[in-house]
Amino acid sequence: MIKKLSLISLFTLLPASFYFAQTTVYAYVKDQQGKPVESAEIDLGQSTESVKADKIGYFQFVDLKPGHYLITVSKQSFDQKIIEFDVTSSEKRKDLGVVSLVPSTSMGAGVMVIDDSSSDSDEGGSSMQPTVGLLSAGRDTFQNVSAFELGAYWFRPRGVENRYEEVLFNGVSMSKNDDGKVDFSNWGGLNDVTRYPFESVDNITPSEYAFGNLGGVVYYNTRASSYRKQTSLAYSYTNRSYFHRAMATYSSGLSKNGWAFTFSGSRRWADEGVIDGTYQDSYAYFGAIEKQFSSRHAINFTAFGSPTYRASNSPNTQETYDLMGKDYNSYWGWQDGEKRNSRIRKVFEPMFMITDYLKLGKTSNWNNTLSYQFGRDGRSRLDWFHAADPNPTYYRKLPGYGILTEDEFKAQSQIDWESLYQANYNNRYNMDGTDHGAVYTIVDDVNKDKTINFVSHFDTKLQENWKLNLNFGYQNLKSDNFREVKDLLGASYANNLNAFGSDQPYDLDNSTTQVGVGDRTQYSYDLLRNQYSFNASTEIDFAKWNVTASVFTSYAESQRDGKFRHHNFADSKGKSEVFNALDAGIKGRVLYKINGKNFIVYNGAFFSLAPTLNEIFISPRVTNMITPNVENQIINSNDLSYVIRGQVLKLRLSGYYTTINNATEISRYYADITSGSGDGGNALIAEVLSGINKTYKGLELGAEIKITPTLSATAVGSYGDYRISNNPNVKTFDDDYGVRDWGTAKLKDYKIAGTPQKAYSFGLRYNSTKFWWIGATANYLQDQYLDFSALNKTEVMYTDPATGDNYAGATPEAIAQITAQKKFDDQFMLNANAGKSFLMGKYRMGISLSVNNILNNRNYVTGGFEQGRAVNFPEAFADAQRDKPWFGPKLWYDRGTTYFANVYLRF
Incomplete structure (x- = not known):
């Protein structure tokens, strides 16, 4: 069927003779074997109407200005395809x-939720609860299942962390400079x-809009x-990181x-x-306003x-979970009910x-974007001054320490909270009648970034089968970092004094x-960064x-500019030396077409x-000091x-091998190095691992089989080895000892x-011709x-x-x-989804x-870290022998059965 669309002209500045120009645009929709795709729906972005392809896959739009x-080409059981084109006044027919459609790989219910609440934690340790960056849902079977099914359980394809992913809005990178x-x-x-991203490439596949990283590139236009x-x-109604979601979107089309x-x-x-x-x-909120000249x-x-306001949840030791669930x-805690x-x-x-969009000649485009981002990211916590740690799970308060019973x-x-207010009151009105300020406060660790970006993208066709892309970027960052008093908890003031540094x-x-x-306390500094980048593909x-x-x-x-003069570090105030970093790299992709259905890709x-x-x-x-031996990472994949x-x-079967060399990692925690008569210098430290080399290797299999036109099965397997x-x-670095070198760590x-x-997943999905579906997947996760x-x-x-000798009993076996x-x-998880659409x-x-984790498996540890406190053999060995270790690892567990229900209306 051919349906005419009456479209509004895209031009207001053209002469009247051009204003009423008309062009017919047409194409054929086929599958990868060259067979016509009948009744594919073709939506024109500038109109509320659509056309359908006829029996031979033909469609057309007439009277286009x-x-x-x-246009978006859609057909049940196929992936959507988006095509952009230009109509000029000289064209009568275009x-x-x-238009070649690829069989659909979609297995999800069409809703993907990224739970970023885990990133709020700032507990010590070298790793926090992972944040899942699900960038490639809906591309191929493996990526789709990884995102919708395995990703719900913190699975990262190829072990790649969020840091190695790239998300662009009109060419502007959304990666943070601090980490x-x-x-998200x-x-x-x-x-x-x-x-629907404008471009989404997986892993190390080259992108048109950026060089990218290990985790792929997603580009939003x-x-x-x-x-x-x-x-x-x-x-939407859910029991994940929130319960309710309401959303409204309006697009006017082109007037x-x-x-x-x-x-x-x-x-x-x-x-x-x-x-x-x-x-x-x-x-x-989101707003986009376009003017076409x-x-x-x-x-x-x-x-x-x-704008987001969100409360965090704590990691806990196994003893705590056993007691409290x-x-x-x-x-x-409770305050006033x-x-x-x-x-x-x-x-x-x-x-x-x-963003400025400019077309040059018949085959070239030049797009330029200027952006500005600012704002505030504050994370609160309890702070104390010459007082006991108020954390109810402080190791001395746990029953395993022997002071409190389980009931206590x-x-x-x-x-x-009442005792914290009372402690501040007692300190304010003490026996000598002097106000000594707060012993407990709520403080905010604040980051206020101001970021200017300019990006430029140029693409052209050198020949019909040869395309060139050029990308340039500039970024200027000023990051204001400080701790701020948020709540005095009934006190009249707080002391900006170092209780662990003789109250200086x-x-x-x-x-x-x-x-x-609202006043700044304990630290205040700026981080400054200017970056220039160029990419050609x-x-x-x-x-x-x-x-x-x-x-x-x-x-x-990169440079630090300190605002406070710390009592231990003369260089803490003013600007540091400039740290310069020069990067370069190359990517390549070679695809060999065996035939229309079989390919080999490197x-x-x-x-x-x-x-x-x-x-x-x-x-x-506290200091302008640059990390010793910090270097650029060298990545080979x-x-x-x-x-x-x-x-x-x-089907896709892939083998991969990646190395990351010269990496640097910094984590912060309290280290108890002293034991017995020796003084090892116990302190709150920054632990620096430098020159780390990592390898990531494995196999990926993603397959989808059409058992019948309406019933399909998927099988996904990921066999990885990351070490x-x-x-x-x-x-290590601390306020009292500065930098100390401890040699090598036996981490190989x-x-x-x-x-x-x-990770492995098997799923079945039934797609009814009446526009409803139901599916289920079984997932098995190993080697966490x-x-x-x-x-x-x-x-x-x-x-x-x-x-200077080994502790007694410190045998190789004991160590x-x-x-x-x-x-x-290992863990087994069962998911299911269903849906229906109406016209x-x-x-x-x-x-x-x-519904995820239908069996309500609460034994799956989604993340955790080893407490590094006991860094001496006698205490560490004694703790390992306890039924309830004082310094056991801190863990997060899966939340059990979760659901996400969604209803939408579009017109």
Whole structure:
């Protein structure tokens, strides 16, 4: 069937003779075998109507005015395809050729939730609860199942951390300079406008818009006219990190005078989450306004943000979980009949950008984006001054220590807010009548970034089968970091004095040591960074071969500017020396087309990666000192795949091998090095691992089989081996001793933590021709390891500082026993999903439900870290023999059965 569309002109500045020009645009929809795809739906982004392909796959649009267009081609059982094209005034007919559709791999209920609440924790240890960056849902079977099914259990494909992923909005990178990670909370809740990336490449596959990293590239184009003209309303009910979500989106399409608007807003909230004492209230907004001046020129303004208020949950020792259950959270307590959490993250970092789209000649495009992001990210915590640790799970308060019974611990297992207020009152009105200030306060660790980005993308066709892409980027960052008094808990002021440093002022240049709510305390400094980057890529397509190559270089200057003069470090105030980093790299992809359904694909990458700001400065809260031996990481990655893209069978089998060399990792915790008469210098330390080498190798299999036209099965397997491949150097830094070198840590062959290294999934899905579906997957996860502390893997662990000899009993067997890396049990998880869509005239409605961990398995440890406190053999060995270790590992457990129900209405 052919349906005419009446479209509004995209031009207001053209002469009248051009204004009424008409063009017919047509194409054929076929599958990969060249067979016509009948009744495919083709949506024109600038209109509310659509056309359908006829029996031979043919469709057309008539009476199109000159301008830039985007169409979306959809067909049940196929992946969507988005095509952009331009219509000029001189064209009467425009042939888009053959639109080739790929069989669908979608197994999810169409809803993917990224739970980023884990990133709020700042407990000590070298690894926090992992944040899952699910960037590639819906690409191939393996990536789709990894995102929707295995990703719910913190599985990371190829072991790659969030830091090695790349997300771009109009070319602007969303990675943070402090740790290199992508903070998904910056656009959380904006699912409608980020559902379909403009480009999404997996792993080390070259991208058109950036050099990328190990974890792929996702590129979002927020051009207002690229969104389909419609209104969408949605409501979701879930028991994950929030309970409710409401979302509304409106896209105007392109008006006759060249304007287009897209707006979206949402709210996510829960008075209390699944974990005790957690709550959330998060909003999100998005706006894009485009003005098209001609068929060759348009400007788009984008603004988005996600103000979020969220309470955190604590990691706990196994003893604590055994006493209190898996939903226990030590961060909260009762105050005036309500639960009050001490660990609150309040973040709002809005982004504003303006993009200029320019078409040059017939085959070239030049897009430029200027962006500005600012805001505040604050994370609160309890602080104390010459007082006892208020943490109810402090090791001396646990029954295993022997002071409190189990019943006594349970009776005081939450923060006693009343006692904290009373302690401040007693300190204010003491016997000598002098106000000594607060002993307990709530403080905020605040990060206020101001980031300016300019990115430029140029692409052209040198020949019909040869494309060239050029990308340039500049970034300027000023990051203001400080601790701020948030709540005095009834006191009149707090003391900006170091209780562990003979009560010396944290800022020697400030005569006032009394601070109130909103005042800075303990530390204040800026981090400054300027970065320039350039990337060029080219793709050549032959009859049997497709070859892509990409190169890049970047240069960065990083500096610290201290605002407080610390009593132990003369260099703590003022600017540090500039740390310069030069990066370069190359990527390549070679695809061999055996035939129309069988392919062999090789990807290779070799590049360097500059250290992050957190790695460059060893302890930025107190000193300008640059981390000793910090270097650029050297990354070498290769993979080889065999791919089948057929109507019945869709399969990818890949083998990969990646090395990361010269990495630096810094973690902070209290180390108890002293034992007996020896003085090893107990302190709150920054542990620096330098020169770490890691290897990641394994196999991936993703297969989808069409058993019948409506019933399909998927099978996914990931067999990985991720480990440390050398014995890196360990240094520590603390306020009293400065930098100390402890030699090498025996870490070779320790496993990379934070993800199951092996995972398998099998699923069945029924797609009815009546537009409903139901599916289920069985998932098995293996080889999840506890993250480790490195200092207790050095000689300091078993060397008596009083004699210089080994401690008595420190045999190789005993040392191996207490330093062995813990491996968690294998786990089985069952998921299911179902949904139905309805078409009622111009209204489209859909409902879906997904349920994870149906069997309510609460034994799965999603993350954890080894407490590094006991860094001496006598105490560590004694602790290992206890039934309830004082310093057992801190763990997070899976939340059990979770569900996500969603309903939407679009018109």
